[in-house]
Amino acid sequence: MTNVIRCQDLAFSYNDYPALRGLSFSVEKGQVFALLGPNGAGKTTTIRVLNGLLRPSAGQCTVLGLEPFSQGAAIRQRTGVLTETPALYERLTAWQNLSFFGSLAGMSAAQIEQRGSSYLNALGLIERAENRVETYSKGMKQRLALARALFHDPELLFLDEPTSGMDPYAARQVEELIYRISKDEGRSVVLCTHRLFEAEKVCDYVAVMKQGRVAAAGTMAELRRQVTPEIRVRFEFQQTPAIELAPQAAALQGVLSLENNQPRIWDVVVEAVEAVPVLVGFLAAHGAAILSVVPQRATLEEIYLKLQDQEEQVKI
């Protein structure tokens, strides 16, 4: 796989404040890469450094095979950035905004016309295209800013909170768009978001940032293994099992914990998957009528919060 971004030990400070402290990660071509982290973790600074707006004080990085600070213009020709705020010219119309940015990206008038119509249509803005942006709702502005980021056909997209201010239907459309441009069109996407369920839905790879560095990174499966190596399984019974079964089951080898706070439901944490058939056999042998055994995978939100908690505990 080709890496579209490679960065190693990147550091950057705003005056005396260190925003990046040894940031390392890589993004493969066609990948949707989530960059998660609390406010001030360094996500926006990372985007700025990778697009050549800021010069890192240490470390190396390449974007699309180019060095960002010395070859920033060439990189920005091939990247599209959706900034944290829509940053649109509010006194101009949607067409005037797209036309301006398209022209700076070297697009011809015909390309601007054709791609403008296509994106404004796809994002439901075509009927208001001749209105000033200041008359748009927050969600409409966000959609127009997304159109601007995609307008010049970039190979690599940086999307900072792309669904911010959107209603659930519009947010779903954007998620589908991100999925499509990655899987169908082969573009790479770096997605910065606080909406963890959104990242979980569309991202292939996740990096959790904390205080200017990557605290954990991997695919969802890898992150689960890193952060919650144990396996959670939910047992549902036809009838609540006999009360004395729970402590006996909890004492079985490989069973780490057992919760039976809800009627007919047990939540069991096991050390390894081999413990599950042993537990099922034990329950069957004792006459418990099992309706279902479902593994409970940690959500990205649980992983994220656990990572943040670990950092907090280290600090304490």
Next chain:
Amino acid sequence: MKLQNVVTIARKDWLEVRQNKAAWIPMLIVPVIFVVILPLIFTLLIPALNVSPNDVMNSDADIAYFIERMPSQLSQYVDLQKPMESMIVVMLGIMFAPMFLIMPLMFASTIAAESFAGERERKTIEALLYTPASDADLFVGKLAAAAVPSIGITWASFLVYTLILNLMPYAYFQRFWFPLPTWWPLIFWITPALAILSIAVTVLISARVQNFQGTYQLSSTLVILVVALFAGQMSGVLYLSVGVEMLLGLLFWAAALFLVYLAVKTFNREALISARN
């Protein structure tokens, strides 16, 4: 530097200024006052008051002193045998000249404040910085957005002023008398220098003051230059002869280019982004 990018940025900035009434209404009012209303007052109302200009010219000690000290390059156009003509020449052709310089200063600082500080204030600058346009494209585009219209409007105002000054008092002059030779360097040498100077000062101020109003108010203090020239001429200390104007223009150009050099140094992506954090 790409010319297409420069033109695109300049056109966008100018389009934005045109949409901002707070910016362009004063730019419309000032030329109307200076170029239309004041000349009309002098050329129409004063004769209508039926006051003898001869009396005014001779009784006012300041004006008498002003005319007496005037270099021959200017005084040759003041014929005291024709007092009405002389009064118009002195007032509108000589004394008023420095006031004309308010226009490039004011227009340039208004547009530049809107273009440089306004873009930061509205937080649109970051999206612009993510475009492939180079720092030079952005700077020159914004400089052109302020310089071209401000110089253009000043020159257009000069044309209107010329027409009014020749046509309205034609009954007295019986010829086209304006512009006097001193107006050529004033308009085509000093005016562009002041516009560029004003833009450079505005860019430097906008690096510290992050909003349109604050930047505009501070950069407007440059008008003091014009007031100084006006006062200098009125007091008979410094007459704007062709030679003086060429020298002044040279000084303004030198200052403008030096300040543009400083402004270019402050205008780069790293400085613009870091200033917001």
